[in-house]
Amino acid sequence: MPTLASLRAFEIAARLGSYSAAARALNVTHAAISQHIRSLETHLDEKLFTRAARGMELTQAGHALSGSLTEGFGMIISGVRAITDERTHRPVIISTTPTFAEVWLMPKLGGFWTEHPDIYLQVQPYMGLSNLRSEGIDVAIRFGAGDWPGLDVVPLLMSPFAVVCSPDYTEAESLDEMGDLNEIYWIFSEFSSEQYAWGNRIGMDFKQQDFRELASNALTLSAVRSGLGVSIQSRVLVEDDIASGRMKVLYEGDPEGIGYYIVTLPGVLSPQVKTLRNWLLRNAEDVTTVEEIETEISEESDAL
Known part of the structure; x- marks a missing residue:
């Protein structure tokens, strides 16, 4: 097969009727278009253009090839547009x-x-x-x-992290008032890992400390609202619970990234x-x- 660049240069030159117009359409030089078409003619061993009084004219072979290429490039453009339109919508x-x-x-x-x-x-x-x-x-x-x-x-x-529980779980207003943190019923989601990093901030090693593990964080939050234990959460997830009084904050810290x-x-x-x-x-x-x-x-x- 000839190069796609030479085929495209010829198709546009044939359709627009001049090398100069093709050069402007492709944003290349007149010499580049001429070189592409010479290369294509050499590959096909056929003259595609002849000189005439009013410029360049297509030969019989040029007419045949031009029609096929215009149809072919049109199909390519339609295919590309179909994909991009599908992505857009x-x-x-x-x-x-x-x-x-x-x-x-x-x-x-x-x-x-x-x-x-x-x-x-x-x-x-x-x-x-x-x-x-x-x-x-x-x-x-x-x-x-x-x-x-x-x-x-x-x-x-x-968002800052917050150690939260229901007011029904304890009357304490801070972790300092909770006594031995190892005696607390801690609750986390099985998919969470932030309790390990944030736990260190409050002096807890949850790789060693037992905690209740639920199937999702939604279940964890529901358990905390029900007064079943204490959890460490990104504050943005419990803001409404805190504002409504369903939960209270025992400790708040920097998320550290x-x-x-x-x-x-x-x-x-x-x-x-x-x-x-x-x-x-x-x-x-x-x-x-x-x-x-x-x-x-x-x-x-x-x-x-």
């Missing part, structure tokens, strides 16, 4: 934990739908660690330290995914940090 898939989806994301989504009615979102609550590429996920909101290699990671919420992050595959994001990511950042609590992140993202995009 397909749902933006978000993966996050069920608790974060219920407590933080879903109450805010009405605002997103009002602002962007043309973008359809599909939320996939999932306790495990999703594989963005193989599972077709556009945006993941992950909880952790942000150290996921091979992915683009942007901080979303660095553990929090919620927006995670995407590396590379150019679709306009819909960019819109969602920027909306998430604007709805995060730390507006100053969000503005700095958006500026950094913009600078990185310009560099690309």
Whole structure:
């Protein structure tokens, strides 16, 4: 086969009727178009253009090839457009934990739908660690330290951690009043790991200390509300419980980099995914940090 570049140069020159017009269309020099067509003629061992009084004219072979190429390139363009249009109109898939989806994301989504009615979102609550590429996920909101290699990671919420319980569990108002912390009924989700890092901050080693492990954080929060024990939670997940009096804070500390992050595959994001990511950042609590992140993202995009 001849090179695709030479075929494209010839097709445009034949359709527009001149080498100069083809050069302008492809943003190359007249000499480049001429060289491509000479190469194609050599490959085919056929003259495709002849000189005439009013410029270049197609030979019989040129006419035949031109018609086939115009149809062929048209089919290619249609195929590419079909794929890009499908990507543009397909749902933006978000993966996050069920608790974060219920407590933080879903109450805010009405605002997103009002602002962007043309973008359809599909939320996939999932306790495990999703594989963005193989599972077709556009945006993941992950909880952790942000150290996921091979992915683009942007901080979303660095909420303080809080040791919480129901007022029915104890009359104490702080951990200092609780006495021996080893005697407390601690409750965590089987998928959580932050209690190990945050536990050290309060003098607890949960790799050695026994605790009750439930199947999800939603069950953990329900157990704490029911007065069954004490848990360590990102404060953003229990803010409503604290405000309503269903839970009280026994201790609050700095998250030390553990929090919620927006995670995407590396590379150019679709306009819909960019819109969602920027909306998430604007709805995060730390507006100053969000503005700095958006500026950094913009600078990185310009560099690309």
